[in-house]
Amino acid sequence: MARVTAGVGCSHVPAIGVAMDTGITEQPYWQPVFEGFKKSREWMKEQKPDVVFLVYNDHCTAFDASCIPTFALGCAAEFKPADEGWGPRPVPVVKNHQKLASHIAQSVILDEFDLTIMNEMEVDHGLTVPMSVMFGQHGVDDEWPTLVIPLAVNVVQYPAPTGNRCYQLGKAIRRAIDSYPEDLNVVVFGTGGMSHQLQYKRAGLINADWDQRFLDLMTEDPKAASQIQHLEYLRETGSEGIEMVMWLVMRGALDEDVTEVHRHYHVPASNTAVGHIILENQT
Structure with a gap:
């Protein structure tokens, strides 16, 4: 049977991709960011997932104000990198299972x-x-080392789904994967966040204490994390901090008791907080 073996929480700061694509990851500003992912890449090489189920949000490329689904599951054969205004990232096409x-x-x-x-x-x-930081740089003529199933979550236009809804969806996804008959190693990614705000008077807001508590809850008490209200995300983590509800889809897909393998947190990266955690199921 297919099995979920681990979960990855990871920020998806666009400037991180730019730094990788332009070869400036060793510059003093960026080196501490990427240093924290070295162990992650080593772990991923050992993990060798057959499929990554990747929860993320679209940034007005696939969707716009005319159509904003709350949860959109990618079922196509492949997904090309989007042109976000400066050309597509020079990375491989995503292949689906x-x-x-x-x-x-x-x-x-x-x-x-x-x-x-x-x-x-x-x-x-x-x-x-997140694919680049976890698997390393791959060019357009390469292939990602794993198949990827994307799930896009609306955290751009309110009302966004609650943390509890995302957590329960993760549990439903786990039940679905557990019932699939093929022998597959599946790793679930929850991406986005951490605390950041990109506009108006609180632009540049970062709440490192709150972020670290959230990382603690990912390991120790995901049910409590699932009960965090939208207003708290907005007040404590900025207007874009709501992206962290997507980590709860990942956490819901894991066992209640997990082992924290690795954690990385760095401020700042393009005026945002970079957060990362790897959790393994104990069974």
């Missing part, structure tokens, strides 16, 4: 979670930056 994606769609919808099924979709830095 379509049979597993279709199985998850059926299972989760029959489990009473409404999904939008995407049979055509481009993916932006929300997906490609």
Whole structure:
């Protein structure tokens, strides 16, 4: 049977992708950011996932104000990197495990979670930056070392889903994966965050204490994390801190008791906080 072995929480700061694409990761500003992912890449090489289920948010590339699905599951054969205004990132096309994606769609919808099924979709830095930091730089003529099933979550236009809704969706996704008959090693990514605000009077806000507590909850008490209200995210972590609800989809897909393998936190990277955690199921 397919099995979820681990979860990864990871910021998807677009400037991180730019730093990798332009070869400036060893510059003094960027070196501490990427130093914290060295162990992560070594771990990933040992993990060798067959599939990454990657939860991210679209940044007005695949979706705009005319259509904003709350949860959109990618079921196409492949997903090309999006042009976000300065050309697509020079990274590989994302290849899907379509049979597993279709199985998850059926299972989760029959489990009473409404999904939008995407049979055509481009993916932006929300997906490609976490892939790059976890698997290393790959060019357009390469292939990612794993298949990827994308799940786009609306955290751009309110109302965003609650943390509890995301946590429960993660549990439904876990049930779907557990019931898939092929022997697959699946790692679930929750991306976005941590605290940051990009506009108006609080632009540049970072709340490192709150971020570290959230990382603690990911390991120790995900149920408590799932009960954090939208207002608290907004007040304590800025207007874009709501992205952290996507980490709860990842956490819901794991066992209740997990082992924290690695944690990395750095401020700042392009006026945001970079957060990262790796959690392994104990069974």
